[in-house]
Amino acid sequence: MKIYKEMMPVISRLFCNGAAINRPFRILARNWHREAIKVTWEKPEEGWTKLNYDGSCKGKTGKCSIGGIFRDHNADFLLGYAESIGQSNSTIAELAALLRGLEIVRENGWSDVWLEGDSKSLVDIIAGKREVKCTQVQMHVDRINLIVPEIKNCIITHIYREGNRAADKFALIGHQLKKPQVWRNIPPHQIMRIMKEDAQGKTFLRRR
Template sequence: MKLNSDACLKGEEAAIGGIIRDDASRIIASFAVKKEPKAIHSLEIDAILHGIFLARNHKATKLWIESDSDVAVNISHIWREANGAADLLSKHDCQVKGEDISNQCLPSELLIIVLSDANGTLYERL
């Protein structure tokens, strides 16, 4: 399984988001959770930890973690452009919220990102 995670801090609002997929890019679980505002690095770590616990709840035995946080240790860095699914889930205006979002509730915009990732889309760094 692979976890993509992200955090968002905008003024007095904060949130984390992430998506867990299997090796065929099928969605296993996702989350979008409002948080109390604090340092962005702390929020990024919260997102990673939240994703790890969620993956464990979904019986993950191995987990690859990608985050666009620059504080991640032994976690591969991914540019924001290639981390679209987690980025979308971490946004305040994301239409879904929850600790473990049902796949039936996922917005079409997220499903398009997941399909693009599964098809090997290359993302340009802006």
């Protein structure tokens, strides 16, 4: 049984080769007097594996990298990955990060998996199995949709960046790498503080 879940609306747009893809989206007026949103990374249930993934794109250079982190129900580190993917854009980087994570899920035979990223648009597309006009984006989406049905139970959710810091750090590490790298059991030292805060349930306040 597959489960797809969406959370927390956010303003975002998809880009293909640097150009915005035209599609309907809501504009949410900023009101700094509203109550802030509490953002906390959550542990998966016992028996589940949680993947947080992220893509990083360096402004005008267009150099992109990806990263992701797998943790168990105790918030213990299982595996992390990072790599540079060359020149692209933020949308492709996010999709590539998720796709690489799913490939690792398949390689390790994990059957109950929670996928979580900070791009609401991409979560909507994957969860809703929607098509997009950009051929390159759709190609990545199609590959993702081929792997997801192989997973026994799969949840995909959106989280704000404040709750996706570990994956973001892995993606930033990817910029420094000349070849793809995978960490098993022991994470890089740059991730330790973030993992500890996530495990303790540290909450961040995000203004609407």
